[in-house]
Amino acid sequence: MKFAVDQNKCIGCGACEGICPKVFEMPDDKAQVILDPVPETLRKCALDAEDGCPVGAITHSNKE
Numbered sequence: 001m002k003f004a005v006d007q008n009k010c011i012g013c014g015a016c017e018g019i020c021p022k023v024f025e026m027p028d029d030k031a032q033v034i035l036d037p038v039p040e041t042l043r044k045c046a047l048d049a050e051d052g053c054p055v056g057a058i059t060h061s062n063k064e
């Protein structure tokens with residue numbers, strides 16, 4: 001599963017990093033995906049982070 005953060009939507013709240021720090025990181029004022037593809041063991045927390053994003057900036061695809 002692949003995750004992406006829309007840099008134009010992200011408001012830098014840090015929620016995704018708080019929920020799933022192994023997949024999302026905030027090097028600057030926007031979140032980045034640091035694992036691509038996201039391994040099976042981290043899918044649930046990455047999906048939780050997607051659900052928790054207040055502006056819907058995180059999306060995923062089921063490829064790989």
Ligand code: SF4
Nearest residue numbers: 010011013014016053
């Ligand atoms: S939860 Fe959404 S808005 Fe907040 S830092 Fe992560 S991607 Fe950006």
